[in-house]
Amino acid sequence: MKTSELRNKSDQELGGELEALYKEQFGLRMQQAVGQLSRPDRMKxxxxxxxxxxxxMNERRTAG
Structure with a gap:
């Protein structure tokens, strides 16, 4: 995901993206724990x- 794409999104959309990424990160950690992680590069x-x-989000909060 490019930063330029993120700058065009609202704060609510960014919050939704962040939540989805946290869920994906959790799923990837669980896959890694059981040895079923097919794409280790996805973690990074x-x-x-x-x-x-x-x-x-921090830039927007401090600039605001």
Whole structure:
């Protein structure tokens, strides 16, 4: 997910994206725990997407 795409979304949409990513991250951790994780690179991508969204939300909150 690109930062430019995220900047066009509202705060509510970003919150929904963040919640969905947290759920996906949890599912990936469970798959990893039982040894069924098919794409380990997805963990890194999800973690970075979460960081992007949180950074953007923090920028909006402090600029506001």
């Amino acid at each position: 991508t999800v973690r970075r997407d979460i960081a992007r969204i949180k950074t953007l």
